[in-house]
Amino acid sequence: SSPDLEDMIARYRTLITPRKPSTGRGIVCAAQDLGSLELVVSDPSAVLGLSTDESYSLFIPPQSALSAAARQLLHRHASAAINSTHVDDMRESFKGSAPASEGRVAKLWAKTQIGALRGLETFSQLVKYDFQQRSYVIRHAPWLVIDSPRFPHREVLVDSSRHFLPVATLKGLISSLPYAKINVLHWHIVDHQSFPMDSPSNPLLSERGAYSDEERYTTGDLEQVIHWARIHGVRVVPEIDVPGHASSWCLGYPQVCPSKECTSPLSPIMPTPLTPTARDTTFELLARVMDDVTGVFPENFLHLGHDEVNCSCWEETQEVRQWMLLNANLSSHQALQNFLLRAQSMAAARHRTVVAWDEAWEILGTNLPKDTVVQQWRWGWDHINTTKRITDAGFRVLWVADPTWYLDSLEVTWDKEWQVDICEQLTRTQCSLVLGGGGAMWGEHVDSSNIESIIWPRLAAVAEALWSPKVSSRTSFVIAQNVKREGEERMAAARIRLKAFRCLLNRRGVRAAPVDNTNAGTAPPGPGACMAQ
Numbered sequence: 437s438s439p440d441l442e443d444m445i446a447r448y449r450t451l452i453t454p455r456k457p458s459t460g461r462g463i464v465c466a467a468q469d470l471g472s473l474e475l476v477v478s479d480p481s482a483v484l485g486l487s488t489d490e491s492y493s494l495f496i497p498p499q500s501a502l503s504a505a506a507r508q509l510l511h512r513h514a515s516a517a518i519n520s521t522h523v524d525d526m527r528e529s530f531k532g533s534a535p536a537s538e539g540r541v542a543k544l545w546a547k548t549q550i551g552a553l554r555g556l557e558t559f560s561q562l563v564k565y566d567f568q569q570r571s572y573v574i575r576h577a578p579w580l581v582i583d584s585p586r587f588p589h590r591e592v593l594v595d596s597s598r599h600f601l602p603v604a605t606l607k608g609l610i611s612s613l614p615y616a617k618i619n620v621l622h623w624h625i626v627d628h629q630s631f632p633m634d635s636p637s638n639p640l641l642s643e644r645g646a647y648s649d650e651e652r653y654t655t656g657d658l659e660q661v662i663h664w665a666r667i668h669g670v671r672v673v674p675e676i677d678v679p680g681h682a683s684s685w686c687l688g689y690p691q692v693c694p695s696k697e698c699t700s701p702l703s704p705i706m707p708t709p710l711t712p713t714a715r716d717t718t719f720e721l722l723a724r725v726m727d728d729v730t731g732v733f734p735e736n737f738l739h740l741g742h743d744e745v746n747c748s749c750w751e752e753t754q755e756v757r758q759w760m761l762l763n764a765n766l767s768s769h770q771a772l773q774n775f776l777l778r779a780q781s782m783a784a785a786r787h788r789t790v791v792a793w794d795e796a797w798e799i800l801g802t803n804l805p806k807d808t809v810v811q812q813w814r815w816g817w818d819h820i821n822t823t824k825r826i827t828d829a830g831f832r833v834l835w836v837a838d839p840t841w842y843l844d845s846l847e848v849t850w851d852k853e854w855q856v857d858i859c860e861q862l863t864r865t866q867c868s869l870v871l872g873g874g875g876a877m878w879g880e881h882v883d884s885s886n887i888e889s890i891i892w893p894r895l896a897a898v899a900e901a902l903w904s905p906k907v908s909s910r911t912s913f914v915i916a917q918n919v920k921r922e923g924e925e926r927m928a929a930a931r932i933r934l935k936a937f938r939c940l941l942n943r944r945g946v947r948a949a950p951v952d953n954t955n956a957g958t959a960p961p962g963p964g965a966c967m968a969q
């Protein structure tokens with residue numbers, strides 16, 4: 437065991453059985469008490485990261501012992517998917533040999549505590565409270581679930597610059613992410629509007645850049661969020677967007693911006709062979725910010741943004757224009773290339789893998805450092821061919837599809853989100869470089885009052901698209917005639933699952949809005965059952 441695993445187990449005891457059964461019985465499985473759920477975890481202290489194994493296998497026994505033929509079938513399906521050291525243990529479980537007085541035993545096998553967490557969540561959703569029996573039940577046993585994610589990176593982006601998100605709000609959101617097996621909080625911490633994160637090496641950034649003293653994060657706050665995320669199986673990827681989206685930096689350190697009137701992007705001026713005495717103010721500040729960020733966030737990924745950079749300020753500011761002229765008459769585009777490359781090398785020196793929005797690919801192409809992860813967001817802008825070019829060049833990709841996976845696009849309904857396939861028309865090799873993606877909750881119109889109801893339940897549709905296996909392609913003419921009907925049936929089934937999941941979120945205290953809303957986050961249209969909304 438491990439402290440994190442023990443914490444997960446304690447948490448799920450309450451989630452699985454929030455009511456006390458009035459009969460004194462525990463969980464009833466196929467008319468017989470389920471005596472226990474045994475966890476077998478190979479590495480209960482695995483370091484949380486992109487490559488952490490999240491697979492698990494769950495076996496819930498039937499009322500009576502399985503036949504030899506049934507055991508053989510279960511064993512054949514399980515053996516290929518489970519750690520070989522657990523196969524014999526699984527074979528014994530299929531025999532169902534526990535004494536009746538002890539109740540039957542369910543088993544959960546996982547290679548890591550994160551896999552165990554995913555399995556506990558699945559188990560918790562199979563347990564229902566039966567008001568007639570006044571006890572918890574698991575219906576339709578036996579169950580054999582062999583599960584693993586299609587993509588290793590499944591995120592939600594939150595934005596604490598447009599509106600400050602208190603630590604309690606972030607922790608509440610993080611607590612809900614494992615319910616849909618979301619494993620990354622992409623934290624867009626700072627932007628034009630505010631700089632809420634304390635940077636001990638650069639105290640004026642938040643002193644002057646935050647909305648108020650009450651809307652700032654101390655280093656302790658950051659550590660608290662990171663710890664809370666870890667014990668919930670969630671990585672926290674910080675995003676410090678440069679050189680654009682950084683006007684808030686100018687409030688504390690105006691010397692890093694082109695001018696008072698033109699504050700973005702950050703100044704590109706740096707010493708070069710042609711201008712060896714040029715000031716290096718921007719990159720000295722950026723280096724200290726990176727030191728502070730990497731000193732707190734253990735995550736290997738460091739998101740540097742690099743998106744939506746309009747260089748007109750550089751061309752309109754005399755100091756920057758003169759520096760570009762002295763450097764062999766650099767164009768603003770070339771100055772931007774130099775800025776991005778230097779920022780990336782600074783991150784590499786701190787042993788971080790840079791994630792950058794897809795504009796970085798447009799600006800640098802194959803000159804990007806090879807370990808850069810390109811996060812695409814412009815869905816429909818020849819995005820398939822762009823993904824092909826990026827992956828053919830050997831770069832890894834993440835996806836946050838705009839507008840379909842932009843959760844601030846309130847008019848986008850769950851079914852559009854559910855149907856997105858980020859490996860559409862890609863070869864197997866190309867798709868192998870797609871790490872995943874997620875939903876983006878940009879903060880222009882959300883704060884603590886409504887963030888949960890706008891994120892949920894639509895994020896669950898994104899989560900299912902990222903976790904579940906791709907539906908097999910069908911090319912047979914006979915089968916093709918049924919594709920539309922089958923698609924409609926799958927959509928109808930997904931709608932029922934999403935409604936049931938939304939009701940589960942509500943029971944667990946998550947303010948998830950009705951599934952059938954035309955606009956996300958709006959109130960129920962009238963009285964009615966949870967499943968009817």
